[in-house]
Amino acid sequence: LRSEQKTKLSKFNVNWIDDDLLIPKIPTLLIANEFFDALPVNQYQRKNNLWYEIQVGLKNNQLTLGLSHRPTTHPELEGRFSESMDGDIVEISNDAIRISKSIGKIINNQGGCALIIDYGDWHSLGSTLQALKSHKSKNIFDKPGKVDLTCHVDFEALAKNSGCAYSRLTTQGVFLERLGISDRANQLLKNSKPKNHKSIISAHRRLTHPDEMGTLFKVLGLYARNESSPAGLLN
Template identity: 50%
Template sequence: MSTLTQHLLARIEAHGPMTVADYMGEALLHPTMGYYTTRDPLGAAGDFTTAPEISQMFGELIGLSLAQAWLDQGAPAPFTLAELGPGRGTLMADILRATRAVPGFHAAAQLHLVEASPTLRVKQRDTLGDQVTWHDSLDTLPDQPLYLIANEFFDALPIRQYQRGSEGWHERLIAMRDGALAFALGPELPQPHLTHRLADTEPDNIVETCPQATAIADQIGTRIRDAGGTALLIDYGDWRSQGDTLQALQDHAFIDPLTAPGASDLTAHVDFEALAQAAPCAHSRLTPQGVFLERLGITARAQTLAANLSGAALASHIAAHRRLTHPEEMGNLFKVLALFPEGGTPPAGCTT
């Protein structure tokens, strides 16, 4: 039994069952035993691989989409170029390389990263150098135009789960059973924020909410409304939450979410409808990642890169293109939602 499991069981014994959100918060961000605070989870030696680690093409095209949005809005200077949950800094490095030739973009850009993990901040400094200002939250970003990317950020924010009863909702909780962590249900209560979900659910259906995600979407949208800019939110999920999507990943394989808190990555599908409704600015249609990347020209870019490759390197490159875009891989599972000013146009790759 892990030390964090023992800590959680002691907490439950002392204070009663905890919400799924509290469990995720402890498992991922406990100061000394949390998953993100104690390790680099990325790559072959970690537990999962994100799109920027698969191919440079992903970050290059995102960079050009953001740069075009910046040009379309009159090339404001200075502006904040920000990333939420930037991993090792690979995505931002690719963005910066791809936009180097855009006149005035780098001179006007001020680089800001929102990162909770001390371990990953070290990796980001190794990748990006000292040109970065780090933040614990969006609260301290400068008040100026914001061009932001959040790739696989919202999926790791703590969710709450509710199971529909006959008239109200039971909150799904983490309790102790036979000395181990186990799911349980709270009493059936009215949940006013879920009244609209009574029309598309039945008893025993599970609905997930993420108050932290909608609060962050509100912050991003408010900044874009007030100062201009664009945000690209890329994650797996769909337009509306439905069902139990909490999952744990360890060594690139799925495991029981309650088995190894602190030693496995916990995520849940993103409810993009909730993000769009929370942001007080315009938003794009929800676009599959494969469609988004194809609109930006990933196939032409892949062909250009392939011209200088052969053998195993070429095979790996072809596989990366497929993994990012094919409907049976990341192409349909991952979606893109863009935020931009009212009356403006969505960034390249997205439509209204």
């Protein structure tokens, strides 16, 4: 992936950082657009008031999902009994929690903010695991390694584990409208040739309309406790 990025971004001065300790000690603006949905998750199912991890196994020589033989515990599961019933599934991404803590530490120590743009909800409940290839849904065990596996983002887990201040979760459409996307689109229409109008209108609709990306994608801001939330977001 990095090799492909270097090829496509060869005209720009881009640095790849493997360790957050190498980030310059200056106020940092971090943008994570469809990043957290690609991280691994663990799924847990409630059964007889206990939590069991959903694991991958073999049945008739075919990959399948099943419950672990023994119940398990996780700090993120401790408060989930009051809002769930037997059979409900909760998804937890340990990598997402770890990264959000790292982001929060950078923001608190150096200043700046983070914008997290992804699909998901404030609170995780239910299985959202899916496999996609060429924008089409696939079986999660169809050609392992050849399809994209993704889960909805639990924004509450990111916010509350970051250790810094966070904004209200906002739909992408509302966020972009607050930043003036409609004014920008109208300006582009005014200054462009008629043959380009359709693509401008289509792009605006795709990003903001409730039937497209406008409500599917959400935006969360992380920022230092003594600062205001990023533009377009509310405290």
